[in-house]
Amino acid sequence: MSKVIKVERLKDIFKDQIRIMIGGFLDCGTAETILDYLNTLDLKNLTVIVNDAGYNYKSKGKFLAQADIDKIITSHIGTNPDVGNKMTSNQIDIELIPQGTLAEQIRSKGAGLGGVLTPTGIGTRAAEGKKIIEVEGEKYILATPIGADIAVIKAWRSDQSGNLIYRYAAKNFNPIMAMAADTVIAEVEEVLDNGKIDNNNIMTSNIFVDYIVKSK
Amino acid sequence: MSKVIKVERLKDIFKDQIRIMIGGFLDCGTAETILDYLNTLDLKNLTVIVNDAGYNYKSKGKFLAQADIDKIITSHIGTNPDVGNKMTSNQIDIELIPQGTLAEQIRSKGAGLGGVLTPTGIGTRAAEGKKIIEVEGEKYILATPIGADIAVIKAWRSDQSGNLIYRYAAKNFNPIMAMAADTVIAEVEEVLDNGKIDNNNIMTSNIFVDYIVKSK
Amino acid sequence: MSDIKNKIAKRIAEEIADGDVVNLGIGIPTLVCDFIPEDVEVNIHSENGLVGLDREAKEGFEDKDIINASGRYATIKNTGSFFDSAMSFNIIRGGHLDMTVLGGLQVDEKGNIANWMIPNKLVPGMGGAMDLTVGAKKVICAIIHQTKKGKSKIKSECNLPLTAKGEVDLIVTELAVMEVKKEGLFLTEIAKETTLEEVIKKTEAKLIVSDNLKRF
């Protein structure tokens, strides 16, 4: 059985009011074919979890700037002035989280943990409204799991069964998001037959992946 | 600069009363050359962190059965009756931890976390003496970091700079222990020149590794 | 005895759906593999760090780096993959297993299970069992109905130290299939070789007999 689908099939998978995770660090490791397709749909009231807001003129950043999004959970929006403006004019709710904490929160969801204790952000606004737990005299912020309905991730190679290998610095948030969503859609540059992928170097197992879309 | 050393150099690195982490799941992914050498030394009052107690007749299991060890932190000793007997006769202190919790505690140390909240063991002896934290009505055990003075790990290939690639199921605890000790000694089957290792598939970066010992 | 074990394993095999990701414990659970129909594709996870586990290796074809959780040389399907212990238990604890099948020393009508120690007698450690019972979507206990001395292992309340509290969903013995529900233990099937009276007599737990009692 192959998990490869045409990008147009995603019309039936994405719904209004869902939570979407999008992998990538700026442009790198972002599922551009899928994002370009999402930019043609008319989804409403979304929540998006993403490392950064990207650039407003393409794929991820365009989606964040233009789609009907209620809330973005992210570590950085400085590269996308359109998102900044939407925040300033209260059209969108932005929850800013330190990048390492965001990574752990996503991982916690996939790992079945109730959260992790991080020293990052103690004494700053990142600690506001958070539970503080002391261990051996040190204060930590309890960072609780963040999951999503759908994760849109990008890998380099897959086999038909959905095993993934990433390339260079395009890993970033993709492997952890692959574990943290109910439905995981991976865009890949190359789909190999089962048995043709280097199985010692698979980073995301096929058990996590629901659909594969080939990059255009 | 090469990190490759002769196994005999370890005489000067291991001391009495230290905490040692040893990678491997039973026989698989265990640094047998290093363990065989440690079995010739006369170290005293050690604490050892290890997934399981292995088999009493070789390398890791022999070390655990015969060395002067005060305490073993582990998830399973059932395969090594000598260790079981030492526990029953109070010659050794055994701290048993669920395997997934042990993995997270070691990872937490390397990751600079104050710990993780795990649902594993709630309502069992594994929860005794542990801090219980409730998140959204669910109870979790706070599992705090476990580190060591020295980690003895096993990989497949390295380069001279200490980048590591593991092979198949010999990964197990090795990549997480590589992050959790002050000094990390990796035994490898093959040492490549810098630039000859497949750098897209390095699982443990050279920044974690202090010494490389080639398997005999 | 092997007839009895095979009967349990064969019945449990019927619970597995095509595409399921399953972890099988040591002992009777391992036998389940032999009874899965050819047209049901099952993805077997092994907690030492692989998914896509296949049969044990033939003599002369062993690979030192591919073992199963019992430490026996194994093989892997061409869609299989390998990972470290942190990831392996993320899969377990994070709800990514459809099912786990475990042996037990005792199991009770509240879904408690005890399988990791007998105080002052047998203390092998919990290994991965506590994580597996907490994390898998469906937990099946494969257990011989009575001890050698003729005592019921299906208790009203376990008196050995627990592996997990209230996590067992289904109990399969050579005599009966029992579902753990909020109301109590539902007896849904009895073996062809037995009678309802015999099952009730040999069971310490209170049984709620299904209106639609089947034979297996």
Add this chain to the structure above:
Amino acid sequence: MSDIKNKIAKRIAEEIADGDVVNLGIGIPTLVCDFIPEDVEVNIHSENGLVGLDREAKEGFEDKDIINASGRYATIKNTGSFFDSAMSFNIIRGGHLDMTVLGGLQVDEKGNIANWMIPNKLVPGMGGAMDLTVGAKKVICAIIHQTKKGKSKIKSECNLPLTAKGEVDLIVTELAVMEVKKEGLFLTEIAKETTLEEVIKKTEAKLIVSDNLKRF
């Protein structure tokens, strides 16, 4: 202006020892690279998921999957490696970086630093800065001494939202080098182009002048 920035970067380069693992922030910190002597080997970590970062890619030699944290196409040394964002921040938060160099909007005599937002004006987000300041063994703030309006950025107490509390170890401006100690801010060096009086006048923070004041 570029003279000023280069002066700061050049002085900071002297802090780097052979073999150090270092993360350099955007802006002045990036310039530090240009002043590291040939015989000092530095392993540069980039929070988007690589270590062993080398120069930016030449035109025509860009690889879409190798970028630095500013999103610019980069290259990697032959001993470099790549990892996901969870691992990248394990390296940062886990104390595996010898040093991080960050820019700042303000820094103060208690080692507090503010560099991620100006309320109601500029809210890019903290990205990885909070993790870097908490996790790195040594935190250096590279900062121009005064604002364009002539106000000191070296404050007695930051009034912008903090990036981290008490984490800065060393402050380097175009005029001065200051060490953060428990007793306060030690002025250890002043620029050749300035006078002690000018530095004190342009610094809001109270300075403890070293007995052995040097020029740089």
